[in-house]
Amino acid sequence: MEIENFFYNKPFLIAGPCSAESKKQTLDTALKVANHIDVFRAGIWKPRTSPSSYNGPGEIGLKWLQEIKNRLQKPVMTEVANALHVEKCLKAGIDMLWIGARTTVNPFYVEEIAQALKGVNIPIFVKNPIHPELALWIGAFERLNKSGVTHLAAIHRGFFMYQGEVFRNDPKWEIPIKLKKEYPELPIICDPSHIAGKRRFIQEVSQTALDLNMDGLMIETHISPNKALSDSSQQISPSMLISVINKTNLKASKIEDKKGVSEIKKLRDKIDILDENIVKLLNSRQDIVRLIGKIKKETYTTIFQIERWNQILKNRNIEAKKLNLDKDMLREIFELIHKYAILSQTKEK
Numbered sequence: 188m189e190i191e192n193f194f195y196n197k198p199f200l201i202a203g204p205c206s207a208e209s210k211k212q213t214l215d216t217a218l219k220v221a222n223h224i225d226v227f228r229a230g231i232w233k234p235r236t237s238p239s240s241y242n243g244p245g246e247i248g249l250k251w252l253q254e255i256k257n258r259l260q261k262p263v264m265t266e267v268a269n270a271l272h273v274e275k276c277l278k279a280g281i282d283m284l285w286i287g288a289r290t291t292v293n294p295f296y297v298e299e300i301a302q303a304l305k306g307v308n309i310p311i312f313v314k315n316p317i318h319p320e321l322a323l324w325i326g327a328f329e330r331l332n333k334s335g336v337t338h339l340a341a342i343h344r345g346f347f348m349y350q351g352e353v354f355r356n357d358p359k360w361e362i363p364i365k366l367k368k369e370y371p372e373l374p375i376i377c378d379p380s381h382i383a384g385k386r387r388f389i390q391e392v393s394q395t396a397l398d399l400n401m402d403g404l405m406i407e408t409h410i411s412p413n414k415a416l417s418d419s420s421q422q423i424s425p426s427m428l429i430s431v432i433n434k435t436n437l438k439a440s441k442i443e444d445k446k447g448v449s450e451i452k453k454l455r456d457k458i459d460i461l462d463e464n465i466v467k468l469l470n471s472r473q474d475i476v477r478l479i480g481k482i483k484k485e486t487y488t489t490i491f492q493i494e495r496w497n498q499i500l501k502n503r504n505i506e507a508k509k510l511n512l513d514k515d516m517l518r519e520i521f522e523l524i525h526k527y528a529i530l531s532q533t534k535e536k
Contacts, residue, residue: 188329190372191337193310196225198435199376199403201264202428203228204410205418206241207248216410217255219425223432226262226283227255228405233417234268234289241416249279256282264312269296270303277307285312286327288344292316297327301334310338312405314378317347319362325369340374341366342405343396345382355384355421358392360399376403380421386412389423390431397435406431469524473531480532490532496525 202220207213207229217227231248233241244251252263264283267273268290276284290296291314304311311331316323328339343363345356363375377396379389393404409415412422423431483490499521507517 188332188370188373189337190332190339190370192372192374193338194340194374194402197402198397199226199374200224200432201226201228201376201403201405202408204230204415205380205407205422206230206233206243206416207251208241208244208416210251210254212410213248213251214255214258216408216425217259217261219410220408220428221255221259221261223429224261225403226264227252227259228264228285230417231265232268232272233266234287246275249275249281252281253279256280264310267300270299273300273303277309283310283312285342286314288314288317291327292318292320292323294323294326294330297330301330301336304331304336305334308336308338310340311336312340312342312376314342314344315346315362319346319357319359321362321365321369324362324366328370328373340376340402342376342378343382343401344378354382354388354392356382358382358395360395363401364399374402376405377401378405380405380407380418380423384421386421386423386427389421389427390434393431393435404435472524473528476528476531483532491529499525 200223202224204213204216213229216229221227229248229252231243231252232245233243248265252265255261256263262282264285265276265281266287267276267284268287273284286297286300290300313324313327313331324341328341331339341363343358345354345358346362348355348357363377366373367375377393379392379396383389383392389406393406396404406428407418407422408425408428409419409422410425412419412424415422480490482488500518503517503521504514506512507514
């Protein structure tokens with residue numbers, strides 16, 4: 188996949204309201220944030236869950252973005268969900284577009300947008316699909332790239348959770364990290380607004396994203412966030428945006444200090460030894476698992492036994508508590524170990 192990096196600084200900052208609601212609201216927000224960001228954003232067509240929710244101003248909002256672009260000399264962007272949206276945006280001279288999570292999930296929609304962009308190589312940002320399907324995310328980039336779009340970037344906005352805890356969406360940071368490994372040249376920015384769901388967590392999520400060497404941030408900003416017609420709880424005021432920008436620490440991707448490099452190497456050497464021991468222990472565990480599988484086969488015993496699985500989880504949680512380990516981390520590890528234990532027993536002859 189051919190990708191050209193169009194970011195002219197890092198972190199690349201995008202901000203603006205979730206939805207454009209009026210000319211005054213959109214322009215007032217832009218005037219407050221323009222000097223602190225690279226691109227101004229506003230949703231014109233909003234794919235809301237309920238038809239009774241605010242669905243954006245529609246085509247008239249493009250005129251508001253045009254005025255902001257011309258008056259403030261600032262690039263503008265909005266979301267597109269079909270070919271008609273693309274055509275209207277291109278005609279209005281919108282500088283950049285993004286494809287939302289609800290559109291990324293459908294290859295037919297992405298293909299329609301890709302075809303509408305043929306011969307036009309403006310920057311296109313693609314949000315991750317609602318559920319953590321990396322192949323679906325990558326497929327969207329490939330479809331756009333085949334249509335000649337090389338100015339591509341990813342937006343990590345987190346993934347749907349059936350039962351929300353602290354954040355609105357599960358960050359699952361490992362997914363954008365895998366994407367970066369697949370396509371190191373692809374810029375990835377974070378949408379802390381959709382991950383956090385609450386404005387008080389925007390700073391924390393923004394810092395985590397930059398600590399993970401993401402290329403920038405897209406933050407929903409509204410002149411009067413409490414009065415916003417959509418996603419009011421996750422939008423922040425222009426003054427809070429400036430505070431987040433000033434407080435966020437952009438760390439170097441490489442350690443230059445020689446003493447620091449030396450200390451980290453020593454610690455990583457220790458980790459390598461521990462990892463070797465973990466691999467050997469896992470191999471020994473699998474040997475025992477296979478023996479158990481053989482006995483189960485000979486005695487016509489079912490492979491998966493829920494009582495045993497519950498006992499494993501209970502005992503490992505007790506150990507995690509004693510050692511002050513993250514119980515969720517331990518659960519995920521043992522779910523993976525148990526998955527492959529079951530698979531190895533099903534293959535037992």
